[in-house]
Amino acid sequence: MTSIRTLIAAAALCVAGTAPAFAQSTTFTNGDFSNRLIGWSTLGDVSTTGGSNPTAVLTTAYVDPAGLLSSEFPNFSGVPAALIDEVEAFAGLTSGTLGLDAAEGSVLQQSFDVLAGDSITLDFSFGLATVETDLSAFNDFAFVAVNGVMEKVVSLTDASRTGSFSYQFATGGKALLSFGVVDINDINGVSVFVVDNVQVTPVPEPESYAMLLAGLALMGGIARRRSQG
Secondary structure (H helix, E strand, O other), X not given: OOOXXXXXXXXXXXXXXXXXXXXXXXXXXXXXXXXXXOOOXXXXXXXXXXXXXXXXXXXXXXXXXOOOOOOOOXXXXXXXXXXXXXXXXXXXXXXXXXXXXXXXXXXXXXXXEEOOOOEEEEEEEEEEOOOOOOHHHOOOEEEEEEOXXXXXXXXXXXXXXXXXEEEEOOOOEXXXXXXXXXXXXXXXXXXXXXXXXXXXXXXXXXHHHHHHHHHHHHHHHHHXXXXXX
C-alpha cells in the first residue's frame, strides 16, 4: 500500500511541476535596469541613474557643443534627443502619430517573445529638469508604444506626474515595447521621463492549470483519508 508520505510527495511534485510553465512564454530581460541598458535599444538622450537601484532616464535635451548652457538644458548621456521622424520610426510608429507639433525626443525599447494573455507593467515619473513656473506653456508628454500602438501616459499639464502603466497582450508572438519622451512646439526646457520596474508577467499555460488542479485534488484526497483514519 502506498504510504501517506509517498502520496504527499507525489502531490507536491504535481503542484511544483506547474512552476516552469508559468515562466516560459517571455524572453524579456533587465526590467529593473540592474544591468543598466543591457538588453535595451536606445535613441536620443537615454541613460540610467547610479546606485544600487538604477532607473532609466529619458530626456528631450540636445547637446550644447560649447557647454555654455549645460545647466539650463541638461543632457545626461552626451547623445542629443532625436528628430521626431526618427523617434516615430524607431518606436515602430507611423509618421505623424506623435503629432504635427512634436519636435524631438528620446526612446528606449526592447523586443521579446510573449504569449496571448501575458501582461506588462512599469512605474514612471515625469517632469522638467529645468526650473519653470508656468507649466501651461509646455505640452511635452511621455508615451508607451506596444507593437506600433501608442498611448500617452503622462504630460506636464497633468495634476499627478507619477504612476504606473499596464498592458495585456491579446495575441502572442514577437512584441516591441517602446517608451519615450517628446518635446512639443519648441525646444525650450528639458522634459525628463523616468522609468523603473518594467515587468512582463507570463500567463499560466493551460496545462499548468490542469496539473495544479490535479495536485490540489490529490492533496485534498490525502487530507480526507487522514481525517477518516
